[in-house]
Amino acid sequence: MANLDQAFAAYAHPIRRGIIERLAEREMTVAEATSDFGVSKPAISRHLRVLEEAGAIVRVIDGRQHRLRLREDALDDPYHWLDDLRAMWEHKFATVEQYLAEQRR
Amino acid sequence: MANLDQAFAAYAHPIRRGIIERLAEREMTVAEATSDFGVSKPAISRHLRVLEEAGAIVRVIDGRQHRLRLREDALDDPYHWLDDLRAMWEHKFATVEQYLAEQRR
DNA sequence: GGTACAGTTAACCAAATGGCTAATCTCGAC
DNA sequence: GTCGAGATTAGCCATTTGGTTAACTGTACC
Numbered sequence: 001m002a003n004l005d006q007a008f009a010a011y012a013h014p015i016r017r018g019i020i021e022r023l024a025e026r027e028m029t030v031a032e033a034t035s036d037f038g039v040s041k042p043a044i045s046r047h048l049r050v051l052e053e054a055g056a057i058v059r060v061i062d063g064r065q066h067r068l069r070l071r072e073d074a075l076d077d078p079y080h081w082l083d084d085l086r087a088m089w090e091h092k093f094a095t096v097e098q099y100l101a102e103q104r105r
Numbered sequence: 106m107a108n109l110d111q112a113f114a115a116y117a118h119p120i121r122r123g124i125i126e127r128l129a130e131r132e133m134t135v136a137e138a139t140s141d142f143g144v145s146k147p148a149i150s151r152h153l154r155v156l157e158e159a160g161a162i163v164r165v166i167d168g169r170q171h172r173l174r175l176r177e178d179a180l181d182d183p184y185h186w187l188d189d190l191r192a193m194w195e196h197k198f199a200t201v202e203q204y205l206a207e208q209r210r
Numbered sequence: 211g212g213t214a215c216a217g218t219t220a221a222c223c224a225a226a227t228g229g230c231t232a233a234t235c236t237c238g239a240c
Numbered sequence: 241g242t243c244g245a246g247a248t249t250a251g252c253c254a255t256t257t258g259g260t261t262a263a264c265t266g267t268a269c270c
Binding site (some may be wrong): 004005008009011012013014017020021024025070074075078079081082083085086088089 | 109110113114116117118119122125126129130175180183184186187188190191193194
């Protein structure tokens with residue numbers, strides 16, 4: 001994975017998350033993985049580039065089709081960042097009750 | 106958590122992740138949580154607003170200081186999205202392994 | 211009162227993002 | 241060789257993002 005900025009940014013767009021969700025099922029061509037998103041092909045093409053540069057997917061060019069699949073470690077870096085934080089804070093979060101109580105003070 | 110777009114976008118900036126990492130230790134004022142990031146106070150102020158609107162932090166105004174705290178469920182939505190995909194992906198992987206094992210018999 | 215401090219808002223600017231249409235490239239089928 | 245299909249690149253545009261400085265709000269302190 002390139003870096004956390006790119007990784008999180010890659011997953012911040014619904015079309016890109018949709019592509020990832022489909023590719024989690026199986027490898028697909030561009031047309032399969034991106035139909036029904038309601039945007040033009042060039043728009044799709046750039047979403048794919050963002051995902052590729054973020055290290056989320058790999059592309060195998062097969063004739064005139066491009067076969068896409070998730071990278072094995074696609075989700076690791078953002079997942080671990082979130083997971084480490086979750087492990088760290090435990091008791092340190094704000095509860096709604098605390099918040100409301102302090103607002104009333 | 107507001108939505109996945111906002112959540113992932115919130116974590117896509119190093120300063121915002123840095124703020125979250127500090128707040129995972131303990132509650133802090135704005136100045137404590139954001140010193141040494143090398144940007145101006147207005148820039149910080151807007152990063153905080155992004156985090157707040159994404160549902161990542163809460164703010165309690167205490168005199169002239171704003172005390173910041175992580176929200177209880179701050180990381181849940183992006184974490185679960187990634188986790189569900191990982192589960193799916195690893196299941197596929199296991200299936201492939203099983204398939205190969207069966208082929209070798 | 212008056213001043214300093216913690217923080218935000220306003221106004222502005224440059225760069226990045228996300229969309230489009232039109233043009234292009236590369237195969238596969240005929 | 242020609243045509244069409246799968247996909248990208250080029251060029252354009254509007255909006256958003258991330259930064260700045262200057263001005264402002266509200267609070268603490270003398």
